[in-house]
Amino acid sequence: MLEKDKTTKKWRARIFFKGRQITMQTFEFKKDAAKWEADQKLALASNEWHDARAGDITLAAVIREFNEARTGTVSDKTLDTDEANLRLHIPEKMRRMPIRAVQTAELKSLYTALLRKRAHSTVKRIRDSTMSLFNYAVDMAYIPHNPVKDVPVPRGDGRSDKTVRPFTKDEYEDMLAAQRERSPRYADYVEFLRETGLRWGELVALRVGDVVHEPFDAIIVRRSQSDGYAEKQTKSGRVRRVPLLGNAAEIAARYAQGRKRTERLFTSPTGAQLNGGNFKRALDWAATAHGHREYDLRHYAATSWLRDNVDIKTVSAWLGHATTQLTLDTYSHYMGSDADGAAIERVRRARATAGA
Incomplete structure:
Protein backbone atom coordinates (compact mmCIF):
# COMPACT_ATOMS: atom_id res chain seq x y z
CA MET A 1 0.00 0.00 0.00
CA LEU A 2 1.50 3.32 -1.09
CA GLU A 3 0.57 6.70 0.37
CA LYS A 4 2.11 10.19 0.39
CA ASP A 5 2.65 11.94 3.71
CA LYS A 6 1.11 15.42 3.40
CA THR A 7 3.57 16.89 5.90
CA THR A 8 6.91 15.42 4.83
CA LYS A 9 5.92 14.91 1.18
CA LYS A 10 7.58 11.49 1.34
CA TRP A 11 6.13 8.24 0.09
CA ARG A 12 5.27 5.55 2.61
CA ALA A 13 5.01 1.87 1.59
CA ARG A 14 3.25 -0.47 3.99
CA ILE A 15 3.15 -4.26 3.72
CA PHE A 16 0.28 -6.28 5.18
CA PHE A 17 0.09 -10.00 5.88
CA LYS A 18 -3.14 -11.69 7.01
CA GLY A 19 -4.65 -8.31 7.83
CA ARG A 20 -1.69 -7.19 9.95
CA GLN A 21 0.96 -4.62 9.00
CA ILE A 22 4.30 -6.40 9.16
CA THR A 23 6.67 -3.73 7.87
CA MET A 24 6.84 -0.17 6.53
CA GLN A 25 9.40 2.07 4.78
CA THR A 26 9.44 5.71 3.62
CA PHE A 27 11.03 6.98 0.40
CA GLU A 28 11.73 10.31 -1.31
CA PHE A 29 10.36 9.08 -4.62
CA LYS A 30 7.26 7.09 -5.50
CA LYS A 31 9.15 4.79 -7.91
CA ASP A 32 11.50 3.68 -5.12
CA ALA A 33 8.59 3.01 -2.79
CA ALA A 34 6.79 1.02 -5.51
CA LYS A 35 9.89 -1.08 -6.25
CA TRP A 36 10.43 -1.86 -2.56
CA GLU A 37 6.75 -2.78 -2.17
CA ALA A 38 6.91 -5.13 -5.16
CA ASP A 39 10.05 -6.81 -3.81
CA GLN A 40 8.42 -7.41 -0.41
CA LYS A 41 5.28 -8.87 -1.96
CA LEU A 42 7.33 -11.20 -4.15
CA ALA A 43 9.29 -12.39 -1.11
CA LEU A 44 6.03 -13.01 0.76
CA ALA A 45 4.57 -14.98 -2.14
CA SER A 46 7.67 -17.19 -2.33
CA ASN A 47 7.86 -17.73 1.47
CA GLU A 48 11.24 -16.00 1.57
CA TRP A 49 10.22 -12.82 3.35
CA HIS A 50 11.20 -11.97 6.87
CA ASP A 51 11.49 -8.75 8.78
CA ALA A 52 14.97 -8.49 10.27
CA ARG A 53 13.58 -6.37 13.09
CA ALA A 54 10.90 -8.91 13.89
CA GLY A 55 13.53 -11.65 13.85
CA ASP A 56 15.19 -10.03 16.85
CA ILE A 57 12.25 -11.00 19.05
CA THR A 58 13.35 -13.64 21.55
CA THR A 163 6.20 -51.81 24.04
CA VAL A 164 2.78 -53.37 24.46
CA ARG A 165 2.52 -55.12 27.83
CA PRO A 166 -0.95 -56.59 28.25
CA PHE A 167 -1.96 -58.45 31.38
CA THR A 168 -1.54 -62.19 31.51
CA LYS A 169 -4.70 -64.13 32.35
CA ASP A 170 -3.44 -64.87 35.87
CA GLU A 171 -2.34 -61.27 36.49
CA TYR A 172 -5.71 -59.93 35.41
CA GLU A 173 -7.73 -62.42 37.48
CA ASP A 174 -5.60 -61.84 40.59
CA MET A 175 -5.90 -58.08 40.19
CA LEU A 176 -9.66 -58.13 39.64
CA ALA A 177 -10.23 -60.31 42.69
CA ALA A 178 -8.14 -57.99 44.87
CA GLN A 179 -9.88 -54.91 43.52
CA ARG A 180 -13.35 -56.35 44.08
CA GLU A 181 -12.55 -56.52 47.78
CA ARG A 182 -11.68 -52.81 47.78
CA SER A 183 -14.39 -51.43 45.51
CA PRO A 184 -16.88 -53.74 43.74
CA ARG A 185 -18.24 -50.82 41.73
CA TYR A 186 -14.90 -49.72 40.34
CA ALA A 187 -13.87 -53.35 39.77
CA ASP A 188 -16.92 -53.60 37.46
CA TYR A 189 -15.51 -50.67 35.51
CA VAL A 190 -12.14 -52.43 35.28
CA GLU A 191 -13.86 -55.51 33.86
CA PHE A 192 -15.79 -53.35 31.40
CA LEU A 193 -12.56 -51.71 30.18
CA ARG A 194 -10.96 -55.12 29.70
CA GLU A 195 -13.93 -56.45 27.69
CA THR A 196 -14.41 -53.37 25.47
CA GLY A 197 -10.89 -51.99 25.04
CA LEU A 198 -12.14 -48.45 25.71
CA ARG A 199 -9.81 -45.60 26.57
CA TRP A 200 -10.39 -44.11 30.02
CA GLY A 201 -11.83 -40.86 28.64
CA GLU A 202 -14.27 -42.82 26.47
CA LEU A 203 -15.53 -44.74 29.50
CA VAL A 204 -16.01 -41.47 31.41
CA ALA A 205 -18.06 -39.95 28.56
CA LEU A 206 -20.44 -42.88 27.99
CA ARG A 207 -24.15 -42.15 28.41
CA VAL A 208 -26.95 -44.58 29.24
CA GLY A 209 -28.33 -44.03 25.73
CA ASP A 210 -25.07 -45.25 24.22
CA VAL A 211 -25.98 -48.84 25.19
CA VAL A 212 -27.76 -50.57 22.28
CA HIS A 213 -29.11 -54.09 21.76
CA GLU A 214 -29.63 -54.42 18.00
CA PRO A 215 -28.27 -56.18 16.03
CA PHE A 216 -26.25 -57.22 19.12
CA ASP A 217 -25.45 -55.89 22.58
CA ALA A 218 -22.98 -53.03 22.09
CA ILE A 219 -22.03 -49.52 23.06
CA ILE A 220 -21.80 -46.59 20.68
CA VAL A 221 -18.59 -44.66 21.43
CA ARG A 222 -19.19 -41.05 20.41
CA ARG A 223 -17.05 -38.88 22.67
CA SER A 224 -14.21 -38.74 25.20
CA GLN A 225 -13.44 -36.69 28.29
CA SER A 226 -10.02 -36.52 29.93
CA ASP A 227 -9.85 -35.69 33.63
CA GLY A 228 -10.14 -31.92 34.12
CA TYR A 229 -11.06 -31.12 30.50
CA ALA A 230 -14.19 -30.54 28.47
CA GLU A 231 -15.80 -33.33 26.50
CA LYS A 232 -14.61 -33.76 22.91
CA GLN A 233 -14.68 -36.18 19.98
CA THR A 234 -12.93 -39.52 20.24
CA LYS A 235 -9.23 -39.62 19.32
CA SER A 236 -9.93 -40.75 15.75
CA GLY A 237 -12.88 -38.37 15.43
CA ARG A 238 -15.14 -41.28 14.48
CA VAL A 239 -18.21 -42.82 16.11
CA ARG A 240 -17.84 -46.59 16.54
CA ARG A 241 -19.82 -49.61 17.77
CA VAL A 242 -18.10 -51.95 20.24
CA PRO A 243 -19.70 -55.31 21.16
CA LEU A 244 -20.36 -56.07 24.82
CA LEU A 245 -18.56 -59.36 25.34
CA GLY A 246 -18.08 -61.40 28.51
CA ASN A 247 -19.81 -59.73 31.47
CA ALA A 248 -19.83 -56.29 29.83
CA ALA A 249 -23.49 -56.46 28.74
CA GLU A 250 -24.63 -57.38 32.27
CA ILE A 251 -22.47 -54.61 33.78
CA ALA A 252 -23.86 -52.00 31.37
CA ALA A 253 -27.46 -53.11 32.03
CA ARG A 254 -26.98 -52.94 35.80
CA TYR A 255 -25.65 -49.36 35.79
CA ALA A 256 -28.16 -48.17 33.17
CA GLN A 257 -31.23 -49.52 35.01
CA GLY A 258 -33.80 -46.88 35.92
CA ARG A 259 -31.73 -43.96 34.64
CA LYS A 260 -32.27 -41.40 31.88
CA ARG A 261 -30.63 -41.86 28.49
CA THR A 262 -28.66 -38.63 28.85
CA GLU A 263 -27.11 -39.56 32.22
CA ARG A 264 -23.55 -40.84 32.43
CA LEU A 265 -23.47 -44.63 32.38
CA PHE A 266 -20.61 -44.91 34.89
CA THR A 267 -20.15 -42.54 37.81
CA SER A 268 -18.44 -42.41 41.19
CA PRO A 269 -20.23 -43.99 44.19
CA THR A 270 -21.67 -40.51 44.97
CA GLY A 271 -22.98 -40.06 41.43
CA ALA A 272 -20.25 -37.60 40.41
CA GLN A 273 -18.26 -37.72 37.19
CA LEU A 274 -15.44 -40.27 37.25
CA ASN A 275 -11.92 -39.11 38.05
CA GLY A 276 -8.91 -41.27 37.20
CA GLY A 277 -6.98 -40.43 40.35
CA ASN A 278 -9.88 -41.27 42.66
CA PHE A 279 -10.58 -44.45 40.68
CA LYS A 280 -7.01 -45.73 41.14
CA ARG A 281 -6.85 -44.75 44.79
CA ALA A 282 -10.08 -46.59 45.54
CA LEU A 283 -8.69 -49.74 43.89
CA ASP A 284 -5.20 -49.30 45.41
CA TRP A 285 -3.98 -49.66 41.83
CA ALA A 286 -0.26 -49.53 42.66
CA ALA A 287 -0.59 -52.49 45.01
CA THR A 288 -3.04 -54.60 42.99
CA ALA A 289 -2.14 -54.11 39.30
CA HIS A 290 1.18 -56.02 39.10
CA GLY A 291 2.97 -52.95 37.73
CA HIS A 292 0.49 -52.45 34.90
CA ARG A 293 -1.13 -49.22 33.75
CA GLU A 294 -4.87 -48.81 33.36
CA TYR A 295 -4.19 -48.51 29.58
CA ASP A 296 -2.89 -52.10 29.59
CA LEU A 297 -6.50 -53.25 29.94
CA ARG A 298 -7.00 -51.91 26.40
CA HIS A 299 -3.95 -53.87 25.23
CA TYR A 300 -5.29 -56.97 26.98
CA ALA A 301 -8.62 -56.64 25.17
CA ALA A 302 -6.94 -56.22 21.78
CA THR A 303 -4.52 -59.10 22.16
CA SER A 304 -7.29 -61.36 23.48
CA TRP A 305 -9.44 -60.62 20.42
CA LEU A 306 -6.54 -61.37 18.09
CA ARG A 307 -5.77 -64.63 19.86
CA ASP A 308 -9.46 -65.53 19.49
CA ASN A 309 -8.98 -65.09 15.70
CA VAL A 310 -10.91 -61.83 15.32
CA ASP A 311 -9.61 -60.34 12.07
CA ILE A 312 -7.34 -57.29 12.26
CA LYS A 313 -9.79 -54.97 10.47
CA THR A 314 -12.51 -55.70 13.02
CA VAL A 315 -10.13 -55.30 15.96
CA SER A 316 -9.01 -51.96 14.52
CA ALA A 317 -12.64 -50.81 14.24
CA TRP A 318 -13.47 -51.89 17.81
CA LEU A 319 -10.41 -50.07 19.16
CA GLY A 320 -11.22 -46.91 17.21
CA HIS A 321 -7.82 -46.74 15.53
CA ALA A 322 -7.49 -44.21 12.71
CA THR A 323 -6.01 -46.87 10.40
CA THR A 324 -5.68 -50.64 10.29
CA GLN A 325 -1.93 -50.12 9.81
CA LEU A 326 -1.74 -48.60 13.29
CA THR A 327 -3.33 -51.74 14.73
CA LEU A 328 -0.92 -53.93 12.77
CA ASP A 329 2.10 -51.93 13.90
CA THR A 330 1.00 -52.18 17.53
CA TYR A 331 -0.15 -55.78 17.76
CA SER A 332 1.26 -57.74 14.81
CA HIS A 333 3.50 -59.86 17.05
CA TYR A 334 0.40 -61.13 18.87
CA MET A 335 -1.14 -62.45 15.66
CA GLY A 336 -0.70 -66.08 14.64
CA SER A 337 -1.22 -66.87 10.97
CA ASP A 338 -2.97 -69.99 9.66
CA ALA A 339 0.41 -71.16 8.42
CA ASP A 340 1.82 -70.86 11.96
CA GLY A 341 -1.03 -72.92 13.33
CA ALA A 342 -0.66 -75.63 10.69
CA ALA A 343 3.10 -75.85 11.22
CA ILE A 344 2.77 -76.10 15.00
CA GLU A 345 0.20 -78.86 14.63
CA ARG A 346 2.50 -80.82 12.28
CA VAL A 347 5.34 -80.58 14.82
CA ARG A 348 3.06 -81.81 17.60
CA ARG A 349 1.89 -84.78 15.54
CA ALA A 350 5.47 -85.65 14.56
CA ARG A 351 6.63 -85.59 18.18
CA ALA A 352 3.65 -87.61 19.31
CA THR A 353 4.42 -90.24 16.66
CA ALA A 354 8.12 -90.32 17.56
CA GLY A 355 7.28 -90.82 21.21
CA ALA A 356 4.85 -93.65 20.52
Whole structure:
Protein backbone atom coordinates (compact mmCIF):
# COMPACT_ATOMS: atom_id res chain seq x y z
CA MET A 1 0.00 0.00 0.00
CA LEU A 2 1.50 3.32 -1.09
CA GLU A 3 0.57 6.70 0.37
CA LYS A 4 2.11 10.19 0.39
CA ASP A 5 2.65 11.94 3.71
CA LYS A 6 1.11 15.42 3.40
CA THR A 7 3.57 16.89 5.90
CA THR A 8 6.91 15.42 4.83
CA LYS A 9 5.92 14.91 1.18
CA LYS A 10 7.58 11.49 1.34
CA TRP A 11 6.13 8.24 0.09
CA ARG A 12 5.27 5.55 2.61
CA ALA A 13 5.01 1.87 1.59
CA ARG A 14 3.25 -0.47 3.99
CA ILE A 15 3.15 -4.26 3.72
CA PHE A 16 0.28 -6.28 5.18
CA PHE A 17 0.09 -10.00 5.88
CA LYS A 18 -3.14 -11.69 7.01
CA GLY A 19 -4.65 -8.31 7.83
CA ARG A 20 -1.69 -7.19 9.95
CA GLN A 21 0.96 -4.62 9.00
CA ILE A 22 4.30 -6.40 9.16
CA THR A 23 6.67 -3.73 7.87
CA MET A 24 6.84 -0.17 6.53
CA GLN A 25 9.40 2.07 4.78
CA THR A 26 9.44 5.71 3.62
CA PHE A 27 11.03 6.98 0.40
CA GLU A 28 11.73 10.31 -1.31
CA PHE A 29 10.36 9.08 -4.62
CA LYS A 30 7.26 7.09 -5.50
CA LYS A 31 9.15 4.79 -7.91
CA ASP A 32 11.50 3.68 -5.12
CA ALA A 33 8.59 3.01 -2.79
CA ALA A 34 6.79 1.02 -5.51
CA LYS A 35 9.89 -1.08 -6.25
CA TRP A 36 10.43 -1.86 -2.56
CA GLU A 37 6.75 -2.78 -2.17
CA ALA A 38 6.91 -5.13 -5.16
CA ASP A 39 10.05 -6.81 -3.81
CA GLN A 40 8.42 -7.41 -0.41
CA LYS A 41 5.28 -8.87 -1.96
CA LEU A 42 7.33 -11.20 -4.15
CA ALA A 43 9.29 -12.39 -1.11
CA LEU A 44 6.03 -13.01 0.76
CA ALA A 45 4.57 -14.98 -2.14
CA SER A 46 7.67 -17.19 -2.33
CA ASN A 47 7.86 -17.73 1.47
CA GLU A 48 11.24 -16.00 1.57
CA TRP A 49 10.22 -12.82 3.35
CA HIS A 50 11.20 -11.97 6.87
CA ASP A 51 11.49 -8.75 8.78
CA ALA A 52 14.97 -8.49 10.27
CA ARG A 53 13.58 -6.37 13.09
CA ALA A 54 10.90 -8.91 13.89
CA GLY A 55 13.53 -11.65 13.85
CA ASP A 56 15.19 -10.03 16.85
CA ILE A 57 12.25 -11.00 19.05
CA THR A 58 13.35 -13.64 21.55
CA LEU A 59 12.06 -17.18 21.58
CA ALA A 60 10.67 -16.59 25.08
CA ALA A 61 8.62 -13.64 23.85
CA VAL A 62 7.22 -15.65 20.95
CA ILE A 63 6.30 -18.48 23.33
CA ARG A 64 4.33 -16.04 25.50
CA GLU A 65 2.59 -14.58 22.47
CA PHE A 66 1.89 -18.06 21.05
CA ASN A 67 0.22 -19.21 24.27
CA GLU A 68 -1.91 -16.07 24.54
CA ALA A 69 -2.94 -16.09 20.87
CA ARG A 70 -4.31 -19.63 21.00
CA THR A 71 -6.39 -19.28 24.14
CA GLY A 72 -9.96 -20.06 23.12
CA THR A 73 -8.96 -21.30 19.65
CA VAL A 74 -7.69 -24.78 20.56
CA SER A 75 -8.81 -27.27 23.19
CA ASP A 76 -7.76 -26.66 26.79
CA LYS A 77 -5.85 -29.93 26.77
CA THR A 78 -3.84 -28.97 23.67
CA LEU A 79 -3.16 -25.54 25.15
CA ASP A 80 -1.98 -27.02 28.47
CA THR A 81 0.16 -29.67 26.78
CA ASP A 82 1.97 -27.20 24.52
CA GLU A 83 2.44 -24.67 27.33
CA ALA A 84 3.92 -27.31 29.63
CA ASN A 85 6.17 -28.81 26.93
CA LEU A 86 7.60 -25.41 25.99
CA ARG A 87 7.96 -24.22 29.59
CA LEU A 88 9.54 -27.36 30.98
CA HIS A 89 11.75 -28.53 28.13
CA ILE A 90 13.05 -25.47 26.27
CA PRO A 91 16.29 -24.49 28.09
CA GLU A 92 16.72 -20.93 29.33
CA LYS A 93 19.71 -20.34 27.07
CA MET A 94 17.62 -21.12 23.99
CA ARG A 95 14.69 -19.06 25.26
CA ARG A 96 16.94 -15.96 25.40
CA MET A 97 17.99 -16.37 21.77
CA PRO A 98 16.39 -14.33 18.97
CA ILE A 99 13.95 -16.66 17.27
CA ARG A 100 15.73 -16.25 13.92
CA ALA A 101 18.91 -17.63 15.55
CA VAL A 102 17.24 -20.93 16.51
CA GLN A 103 18.17 -23.22 13.65
CA THR A 104 18.39 -26.96 12.98
CA ALA A 105 21.62 -27.40 14.98
CA GLU A 106 20.05 -26.01 18.17
CA LEU A 107 16.92 -28.12 17.73
CA LYS A 108 18.86 -31.31 17.01
CA SER A 109 20.92 -30.76 20.16
CA LEU A 110 17.72 -30.17 22.15
CA TYR A 111 16.01 -33.39 21.02
CA THR A 112 19.18 -35.45 21.46
CA ALA A 113 19.64 -34.16 25.02
CA LEU A 114 16.01 -34.87 25.87
CA LEU A 115 16.31 -38.45 24.60
CA ARG A 116 18.94 -39.16 27.23
CA LYS A 117 16.32 -38.69 29.96
CA ARG A 118 12.95 -38.96 28.23
CA ALA A 119 11.08 -41.65 26.31
CA HIS A 120 11.05 -41.37 22.53
CA SER A 121 7.29 -40.78 22.44
CA THR A 122 7.63 -37.97 24.99
CA VAL A 123 10.29 -36.23 22.91
CA LYS A 124 8.07 -36.58 19.84
CA ARG A 125 5.28 -34.78 21.70
CA ILE A 126 7.71 -32.02 22.70
CA ARG A 127 8.73 -31.70 19.04
CA ASP A 128 5.03 -31.43 18.07
CA SER A 129 4.72 -28.47 20.44
CA THR A 130 7.83 -26.77 19.04
CA MET A 131 6.51 -27.44 15.52
CA SER A 132 3.30 -25.57 16.36
CA LEU A 133 5.27 -22.73 17.94
CA PHE A 134 7.51 -22.20 14.92
CA ASN A 135 4.56 -22.54 12.53
CA TYR A 136 3.03 -19.64 14.44
CA ALA A 137 6.28 -17.67 14.09
CA VAL A 138 6.20 -18.21 10.33
CA ASP A 139 2.54 -17.12 10.17
CA MET A 140 3.45 -13.95 12.06
CA ALA A 141 6.37 -13.36 9.65
CA TYR A 142 8.96 -13.48 12.43
CA ILE A 143 10.92 -16.06 10.44
CA PRO A 144 10.72 -17.20 6.80
CA HIS A 145 10.86 -20.98 7.43
CA ASN A 146 10.05 -23.45 10.18
CA PRO A 147 13.37 -25.17 11.12
CA VAL A 148 11.59 -27.89 13.12
CA LYS A 149 10.44 -29.46 9.83
CA ASP A 150 14.08 -30.26 9.05
CA VAL A 151 14.81 -32.00 12.37
CA PRO A 152 13.14 -35.38 13.01
CA VAL A 153 13.53 -36.86 16.48
CA PRO A 154 16.49 -39.30 16.48
CA ARG A 155 15.55 -42.90 17.19
CA GLY A 156 17.22 -42.94 20.59
CA ASP A 157 16.78 -45.64 23.21
CA GLY A 158 13.44 -44.44 24.54
CA ARG A 159 11.29 -46.30 22.06
CA SER A 160 10.83 -49.07 24.61
CA ASP A 161 7.91 -47.16 26.08
CA LYS A 162 5.99 -48.18 22.96
CA THR A 163 6.20 -51.81 24.04
CA VAL A 164 2.78 -53.37 24.46
CA ARG A 165 2.52 -55.12 27.83
CA PRO A 166 -0.95 -56.59 28.25
CA PHE A 167 -1.96 -58.45 31.38
CA THR A 168 -1.54 -62.19 31.51
CA LYS A 169 -4.70 -64.13 32.35
CA ASP A 170 -3.44 -64.87 35.87
CA GLU A 171 -2.34 -61.27 36.49
CA TYR A 172 -5.71 -59.93 35.41
CA GLU A 173 -7.73 -62.42 37.48
CA ASP A 174 -5.60 -61.84 40.59
CA MET A 175 -5.90 -58.08 40.19
CA LEU A 176 -9.66 -58.13 39.64
CA ALA A 177 -10.23 -60.31 42.69
CA ALA A 178 -8.14 -57.99 44.87
CA GLN A 179 -9.88 -54.91 43.52
CA ARG A 180 -13.35 -56.35 44.08
CA GLU A 181 -12.55 -56.52 47.78
CA ARG A 182 -11.68 -52.81 47.78
CA SER A 183 -14.39 -51.43 45.51
CA PRO A 184 -16.88 -53.74 43.74
CA ARG A 185 -18.24 -50.82 41.73
CA TYR A 186 -14.90 -49.72 40.34
CA ALA A 187 -13.87 -53.35 39.77
CA ASP A 188 -16.92 -53.60 37.46
CA TYR A 189 -15.51 -50.67 35.51
CA VAL A 190 -12.14 -52.43 35.28
CA GLU A 191 -13.86 -55.51 33.86
CA PHE A 192 -15.79 -53.35 31.40
CA LEU A 193 -12.56 -51.71 30.18
CA ARG A 194 -10.96 -55.12 29.70
CA GLU A 195 -13.93 -56.45 27.69
CA THR A 196 -14.41 -53.37 25.47
CA GLY A 197 -10.89 -51.99 25.04
CA LEU A 198 -12.14 -48.45 25.71
CA ARG A 199 -9.81 -45.60 26.57
CA TRP A 200 -10.39 -44.11 30.02
CA GLY A 201 -11.83 -40.86 28.64
CA GLU A 202 -14.27 -42.82 26.47
CA LEU A 203 -15.53 -44.74 29.50
CA VAL A 204 -16.01 -41.47 31.41
CA ALA A 205 -18.06 -39.95 28.56
CA LEU A 206 -20.44 -42.88 27.99
CA ARG A 207 -24.15 -42.15 28.41
CA VAL A 208 -26.95 -44.58 29.24
CA GLY A 209 -28.33 -44.03 25.73
CA ASP A 210 -25.07 -45.25 24.22
CA VAL A 211 -25.98 -48.84 25.19
CA VAL A 212 -27.76 -50.57 22.28
CA HIS A 213 -29.11 -54.09 21.76
CA GLU A 214 -29.63 -54.42 18.00
CA PRO A 215 -28.27 -56.18 16.03
CA PHE A 216 -26.25 -57.22 19.12
CA ASP A 217 -25.45 -55.89 22.58
CA ALA A 218 -22.98 -53.03 22.09
CA ILE A 219 -22.03 -49.52 23.06
CA ILE A 220 -21.80 -46.59 20.68
CA VAL A 221 -18.59 -44.66 21.43
CA ARG A 222 -19.19 -41.05 20.41
CA ARG A 223 -17.05 -38.88 22.67
CA SER A 224 -14.21 -38.74 25.20
CA GLN A 225 -13.44 -36.69 28.29
CA SER A 226 -10.02 -36.52 29.93
CA ASP A 227 -9.85 -35.69 33.63
CA GLY A 228 -10.14 -31.92 34.12
CA TYR A 229 -11.06 -31.12 30.50
CA ALA A 230 -14.19 -30.54 28.47
CA GLU A 231 -15.80 -33.33 26.50
CA LYS A 232 -14.61 -33.76 22.91
CA GLN A 233 -14.68 -36.18 19.98
CA THR A 234 -12.93 -39.52 20.24
CA LYS A 235 -9.23 -39.62 19.32
CA SER A 236 -9.93 -40.75 15.75
CA GLY A 237 -12.88 -38.37 15.43
CA ARG A 238 -15.14 -41.28 14.48
CA VAL A 239 -18.21 -42.82 16.11
CA ARG A 240 -17.84 -46.59 16.54
CA ARG A 241 -19.82 -49.61 17.77
CA VAL A 242 -18.10 -51.95 20.24
CA PRO A 243 -19.70 -55.31 21.16
CA LEU A 244 -20.36 -56.07 24.82
CA LEU A 245 -18.56 -59.36 25.34
CA GLY A 246 -18.08 -61.40 28.51
CA ASN A 247 -19.81 -59.73 31.47
CA ALA A 248 -19.83 -56.29 29.83
CA ALA A 249 -23.49 -56.46 28.74
CA GLU A 250 -24.63 -57.38 32.27
CA ILE A 251 -22.47 -54.61 33.78
CA ALA A 252 -23.86 -52.00 31.37
CA ALA A 253 -27.46 -53.11 32.03
CA ARG A 254 -26.98 -52.94 35.80
CA TYR A 255 -25.65 -49.36 35.79
CA ALA A 256 -28.16 -48.17 33.17
CA GLN A 257 -31.23 -49.52 35.01
CA GLY A 258 -33.80 -46.88 35.92
CA ARG A 259 -31.73 -43.96 34.64
CA LYS A 260 -32.27 -41.40 31.88
CA ARG A 261 -30.63 -41.86 28.49
CA THR A 262 -28.66 -38.63 28.85
CA GLU A 263 -27.11 -39.56 32.22
CA ARG A 264 -23.55 -40.84 32.43
CA LEU A 265 -23.47 -44.63 32.38
CA PHE A 266 -20.61 -44.91 34.89
CA THR A 267 -20.15 -42.54 37.81
CA SER A 268 -18.44 -42.41 41.19
CA PRO A 269 -20.23 -43.99 44.19
CA THR A 270 -21.67 -40.51 44.97
CA GLY A 271 -22.98 -40.06 41.43
CA ALA A 272 -20.25 -37.60 40.41
CA GLN A 273 -18.26 -37.72 37.19
CA LEU A 274 -15.44 -40.27 37.25
CA ASN A 275 -11.92 -39.11 38.05
CA GLY A 276 -8.91 -41.27 37.20
CA GLY A 277 -6.98 -40.43 40.35
CA ASN A 278 -9.88 -41.27 42.66
CA PHE A 279 -10.58 -44.45 40.68
CA LYS A 280 -7.01 -45.73 41.14
CA ARG A 281 -6.85 -44.75 44.79
CA ALA A 282 -10.08 -46.59 45.54
CA LEU A 283 -8.69 -49.74 43.89
CA ASP A 284 -5.20 -49.30 45.41
CA TRP A 285 -3.98 -49.66 41.83
CA ALA A 286 -0.26 -49.53 42.66
CA ALA A 287 -0.59 -52.49 45.01
CA THR A 288 -3.04 -54.60 42.99
CA ALA A 289 -2.14 -54.11 39.30
CA HIS A 290 1.18 -56.02 39.10
CA GLY A 291 2.97 -52.95 37.73
CA HIS A 292 0.49 -52.45 34.90
CA ARG A 293 -1.13 -49.22 33.75
CA GLU A 294 -4.87 -48.81 33.36
CA TYR A 295 -4.19 -48.51 29.58
CA ASP A 296 -2.89 -52.10 29.59
CA LEU A 297 -6.50 -53.25 29.94
CA ARG A 298 -7.00 -51.91 26.40
CA HIS A 299 -3.95 -53.87 25.23
CA TYR A 300 -5.29 -56.97 26.98
CA ALA A 301 -8.62 -56.64 25.17
CA ALA A 302 -6.94 -56.22 21.78
CA THR A 303 -4.52 -59.10 22.16
CA SER A 304 -7.29 -61.36 23.48
CA TRP A 305 -9.44 -60.62 20.42
CA LEU A 306 -6.54 -61.37 18.09
CA ARG A 307 -5.77 -64.63 19.86
CA ASP A 308 -9.46 -65.53 19.49
CA ASN A 309 -8.98 -65.09 15.70
CA VAL A 310 -10.91 -61.83 15.32
CA ASP A 311 -9.61 -60.34 12.07
CA ILE A 312 -7.34 -57.29 12.26
CA LYS A 313 -9.79 -54.97 10.47
CA THR A 314 -12.51 -55.70 13.02
CA VAL A 315 -10.13 -55.30 15.96
CA SER A 316 -9.01 -51.96 14.52
CA ALA A 317 -12.64 -50.81 14.24
CA TRP A 318 -13.47 -51.89 17.81
CA LEU A 319 -10.41 -50.07 19.16
CA GLY A 320 -11.22 -46.91 17.21
CA HIS A 321 -7.82 -46.74 15.53
CA ALA A 322 -7.49 -44.21 12.71
CA THR A 323 -6.01 -46.87 10.40
CA THR A 324 -5.68 -50.64 10.29
CA GLN A 325 -1.93 -50.12 9.81
CA LEU A 326 -1.74 -48.60 13.29
CA THR A 327 -3.33 -51.74 14.73
CA LEU A 328 -0.92 -53.93 12.77
CA ASP A 329 2.10 -51.93 13.90
CA THR A 330 1.00 -52.18 17.53
CA TYR A 331 -0.15 -55.78 17.76
CA SER A 332 1.26 -57.74 14.81
CA HIS A 333 3.50 -59.86 17.05
CA TYR A 334 0.40 -61.13 18.87
CA MET A 335 -1.14 -62.45 15.66
CA GLY A 336 -0.70 -66.08 14.64
CA SER A 337 -1.22 -66.87 10.97
CA ASP A 338 -2.97 -69.99 9.66
CA ALA A 339 0.41 -71.16 8.42
CA ASP A 340 1.82 -70.86 11.96
CA GLY A 341 -1.03 -72.92 13.33
CA ALA A 342 -0.66 -75.63 10.69
CA ALA A 343 3.10 -75.85 11.22
CA ILE A 344 2.77 -76.10 15.00
CA GLU A 345 0.20 -78.86 14.63
CA ARG A 346 2.50 -80.82 12.28
CA VAL A 347 5.34 -80.58 14.82
CA ARG A 348 3.06 -81.81 17.60
CA ARG A 349 1.89 -84.78 15.54
CA ALA A 350 5.47 -85.65 14.56
CA ARG A 351 6.63 -85.59 18.18
CA ALA A 352 3.65 -87.61 19.31
CA THR A 353 4.42 -90.24 16.66
CA ALA A 354 8.12 -90.32 17.56
CA GLY A 355 7.28 -90.82 21.21
CA ALA A 356 4.85 -93.65 20.52
